Structures are given as C-alpha cells and as structure tokens.
Amino acid sequence: MSWHEEDWLQLSGVQHFAFCRRQWALIHIENQWAENFRTVDGHLMHEHVHDQESRESRRDRLTVRGLAVHSAELGVSGQCDAVEFVRDPNGIPLRGREGLWTVYPVEYKRGRPKAHKADELQLCAQAMCLEEMLCCTIPEGALYYGESRRRTVVQFSPELRGQVRDSLAEMHELYQRQHTPKVKPAKTCNACSLKELCLPKLPGRKKVADYLSAAMEG
Numbered sequence: 747m748s749w750h751e752e753d754w755l756q757l758s759g760v761q762h763f764a765f766c767r768r769q770w771a772l773i774h775i776e777n778q779w780a781e782n783f784r785t786v787d788g789h790l791m792h793e794h795v796h797d798q799e800s801r802e803s804r805r806d807r808l809t810v811r812g813l814a815v816h817s818a819e820l821g822v823s824g825q826c827d828a829v830e831f832v833r834d835p836n837g838i839p840l841r842g843r844e845g846l847w848t849v850y851p852v853e854y855k856r857g858r859p860k861a862h863k864a865d866e867l868q869l870c871a872q873a874m875c876l877e878e879m880l881c882c883t884i885p886e887g888a889l890y891y892g893e894s895r896r897r898t899v900v901q902f903s904p905e906l907r908g909q910v911r912d913s914l915a916e917m918h919e920l921y922q923r924q925h926t927p928k929v930k931p932a933k934t935c936n937a938c939s940l941k942e943l944c945l946p947k948l949p950g951r952k953k954v955a956d957y958l959s960a961a962m963e964g
Contacts, residue, residue, distance in 0.1 A: 749821030755917055757815070757824025760871045760910065763917055764864035769940055770917065771926040778943045806833035808843070815875035820914050826872050828852040838882045849876055851887040858893045863909070865889050866900050871910045873902050 756774060763770040772778040802809040808831040816823035830850040831837075837846035853869045866889070873884040888897040900906075920927070935941055 748818045749918075751818075751823075753918070754816065754818075754821050754823045755914070755921060757822045757871055757875065758868070759917060760822070760913060761864045761868035763913055764867045765862065766930075766932075766934065766938065767916075767920075767927045768929060768944060769938060771920060772940050772943060774917075775921060775924055775926055778940065807831070808840075808847070815872060815879060817871075817875040817878045819878060820871070820874060820911070821918055822871060822875065822914060824872070824875075826851050826876070827854045829876065838880060849873075849880060849882055849884050851876060851884070852890055852897070853887070854890045854892070856892045858891050859889070859898050863906070866906060867910055867913060869900050870902050870906045871914070874907065874910060 759770050759774050762773055800811055802811075810829050810831070811827065813826045813829045814823070815826055828851070830852060831840060831843075831847040832850060833845050834848040835846055837848040839845075840847050851869060851872045853865065853872065855865055859865075869887050869889060873887055876882070877884055884902060886899055886901050888899050890897050929944060935944070938944065
C-alpha cells in the first residue's frame with residue numbers, strides 16, 4: 747500500500763504514540779500542546795542541532811542536518827536531526843559525491859536512555875524512510891542523549907521494524923477516525939507536558955476540546 751501525500755502523518759508522532767497513544771492524539775488530532783521544562787529543553791537542543799551548518803564534511807564522513815525524509819509506504823514524513831554518510835566500498839552512490847557511502851541516522855534527545863522504546867522506534871522510522879528514499883539498507887543508527895553526552899547504538903531489527911509498521915498502521919486508523927484514546931493513568935503522566943490538558947481525572951471525556959469548549963461556555 748502507498749499513502750497519498752495529503753494523508754502522511756508526522757514522523758515525530760511515532761515517539762509520542764509509543765510513549766502514550768492519548769498524548770499522540772491530543773497533539774496530532776486535537777492540536778493540543780503545552781510546554782514544560784522537558785519539552786523546552788528538548789526544543790532548544792534540536793534548534794541547536796539544526797542551526798548548525800546543514801552540511802559538514804570531514805575526510806570520509808559527510809554529516810547532513812535537518813534532512814527532510816518521507817515514506818509513501820508508511821505514510822509518514824519529517825526530519826532527521828542528523829544523517830551521517832560514511833565512505834564505504836559497500837555503500838551507495840550519492841549525487842555530487844565521489845565513491846560509495848553508508849547511511850547512519852542520529853537522533854538527539856535530552857536526558858538519558860529510557861526504559862521504553864519510544865526513541866528507538868522514532869529513529870527506526872527515520873531509517874525506514876531513508877531506506878525507501880535512497881534504495882539502501884540501514885542496519886543501525888544512534889541516539890545521542892544530552893545528559894550522558896554519549897551515543898546509544900540502535901540495531902534496526904525485524905522486531906523493531908515490525909513495531910514501527912504496526913504503530914503507524916494504528917496511528918493512521920485513529921487519525922482517519924479522529925479518535926482520541928481514553929485515559930490510562932500511569933507513573934509517566936507526572937512528567938507529561940499535557941498532564942493538565944489530558945485531564946486524567948475525567949476518563950469519561952471523549953475529547954479535551956469538548957471539555958474546554960464547555961468550560962468556556964460556562
């Protein structure tokens with residue numbers, strides 16, 4: 747199946763969806779958003795990454811920042827924080843560059859590695875977009891965490907790729923229905939910037955927008 751461009755979802759939503767389906771729906775279906783320290787700090791990190799030179803070449807390594815990617819098969823589009831192209835005889839040709847190159851996506855995150863796989867799924871989705879665009883195979887990438895200042899290598903296993911496909915299939919289904927999942931309170935709710943908008947104490951509400959509208963009318 748190939749999705750029409752007007753139906754593509756935001757690639758960043760893969761991370762939101764894996765962390766909390768309701769959070770994803772509030773942001774991407776209901777267009778609700780709120781900032782906290784974590785989101786502001788994360789935005790500043792990504793702005794710093796993207797504000798640097800879009801292309802940086804050092805010997806046998808070319809780094810491209812803020813690279814736009816998409817996948818018609820997955821129905822998703824977005825940006826990669828950084829993609830490193832490393833000269834390798836087993837790589838692929840690049841327009842305007844001599845030799846062959848391997849492809850290595852790198853995503854920048856605040857904090858440290860997490861117990862859940864939301865960051866890994868987002869990075870894997872980026873790799874799957876790059877594979878479709880460049881007709882190549884990308885076995886791994888890396889997550890760079892600001893707190894530890896170290897990279898965590900992520901292997902793009904068949905299981906991880908399957909989770910990306912399953913997540914996006916469910917995201918498309920919910921988006922087409924314009925359906926926001928009900929609240930499922932968890933410990934992670936306390937760290938969520940949408941805690942107040944999500945209204946976890948009101949599980950009967952179908953949409954936050956309905957609640958806000960009723961409150962304003964009252």
